[in-house]
Amino acid sequence: xxxxxxxxxxLTLGPLAMPLMVEAQPAGTMYRVGLLWPGGAPPSPxxxxxxxxxxxxxxxxxxxxxAIDVRHAEKAERLYELAAQMARSKVSVIVSFGDxxxxxxxxxxxxxxxxxxxxxxxxxxxxxxLGRPEGNTTGVNILSPELSAKRLSLLKEILPKLSRxxxxxxxxxxxxxxATQNAAKSLAVKLQVFEIRSRDDLAGAxxxxxxxxxxxxxxxxxxxxxxxxxxxxxxxxxxxxxxxYQWREHAEEGGLVSYGPSLxxxxxxxxxxxxxxLKGAKPGDLPIEQPTKFEFVINLKTAKALGLTIxxxxxxxxxxxxx
Numbered sequence: 001x002x003x004x005x006x007x008x009x010x011l012t013l014g015p016l017a018m019p020l021m022v023e024a025q026p027a028g029t030m031y032r033v034g035l036l037w038p039g040g041a042p043p044s045p046x047x048x049x050x051x052x053x054x055x056x057x058x059x060x061x062x063x064x065x066x067a068i069d070v071r072h073a074e075k076a077e078r079l080y081e082l083a084a085q086m087a088r089s090k091v092s093v094i095v096s097f098g099d100x101x102x103x104x105x106x107x108x109x110x111x112x113x114x115x116x117x118x119x120x121x122x123x124x125x126x127x128x129x130l131g132r133p134e135g136n137t138t139g140v141n142i143l144s145p146e147l148s149a150k151r152l153s154l155l156k157e158i159l160p161k162l163s164r165x166x167x168x169x170x171x172x173x174x175x176x177x178x179a180t181q182n183a184a185k186s187l188a189v190k191l192q193v194f195e196i197r198s199r200d201d202l203a204g205a206x207x208x209x210x211x212x213x214x215x216x217x218x219x220x221x222x223x224x225x226x227x228x229x230x231x232x233x234x235x236x237x238x239x240x241x242x243x244x245y246q247w248r249e250h251a252e253e254g255g256l257v258s259y260g261p262s263l264x265x266x267x268x269x270x271x272x273x274x275x276x277x278l279k280g281a282k283p284g285d286l287p288i289e290q291p292t293k294f295e296f297v298i299n300l301k302t303a304k305a306l307g308l309t310i311x312x313x314x315x316x317x318x319x320x321x322x323x
Contacts (some may be wrong), residue, residue, distance in 0.1 A: 028251050030067055031060065031278050034091035036083055037072040038101040038172070039227035040199065046249060050267035051095075057268070058275020066278070073146055075198070076100055076224075077174050083108035093274050098223045099124040100172035102137060110136060112282045117270045119144035119221060121176035121288050134284040138277075141288050144221040144246065145179035147260050150181045152245045154259055154296075155216050155313055158242065165208065166192045166214035166241065168205060168232065170222035180218065199228055207237045217243035219250075229253070251297040252322065256306065261291030295319045 102116035127133035194205035246260035
């Protein structure tokens with residue numbers, strides 16, 4: 001049973017391919033969107049469905065007037081190679097996610113428009129201004145550093161005596177760590193930070209967390225960690241670690257809690273920005289957007305399995321309580 005409520009918490013050096021503005025083209029033109037995904041597996045159907053919905057909202061239908069070329073990197077080192085391939089093939093727009101994917105796209109081309117949904121545009125060095133990004137990059141700023149710090153405070157509400165938190169961190173997305181470390185100091189919580197660069201790092205990280213007597217887990221946002229979600233969830237359950245995530249789908253699939261933007265809305269919003277560029281807008285003139293919808297989800301079934309009682313104050317603020 002799912003109970004819906006309102007959550008009120010506050011919160012490039014490469015080939016020259018084409019001009020920054022996609023020039024108007026005659027009817028019947030097939031635009032090509034290159035989707036550069038820095039995850040260990042292709043984007044989930046939920047993400048792709050939201051992307052297609054956003055393109056449709058902008059007037060573009062896959063197979064009719066737009067084609068989506070999806071390329072994902074098993075290893076981060078391959079992102080530049082894939083971005084360069086897209087640049088050489090002269091896609092109309094490159095769409096990418098996280099911090100590293102857009103950086104590699106910028107390295108591959110100074111001319112093809114890039115639409116990014118990233119954790120922290122300024123912190124990642126992708127643009128110097130959110131209001132007028134200039135250059136060939138625009139998109140959606142996910143606010144992951146601020147949200148990661150907020151998730152730590154939510155863990156503290158669930159576990160008032162919390163003193164040690166394990167953190168899974170993808171180092172190619174660095175901006176979340178500093179904000180979470182600052183939040184940890186104010187909450188008198190000690191962080192145990194584990195770098196995750198591939199699936200092979202997970203087992204050792206959880207063993208080290210158990211050895212360090214971690215009491216809960218904060219999973220940072222990153223395409224890589226999202227692609228490893230099932231393994232992370234299973235390991236958290238086997239080690240009896242209450243875990244909090246950024247995306248709603250992770251709580252729906254068995255994680256304890258999630259707090260962050262609507263994943264589907266972020267992908268849809270990114271596609272809408274892409275549509276603006278396909279219609280002729282210059283990326284440097286489009287202000288960086290922010291998510292408009294945030295979701296707080298609690299999985300009571302998981303809480304009961306962990307022997308946890310979720311405070312009524314949190315339950316009343318949740319958008320969804322999964323029984």
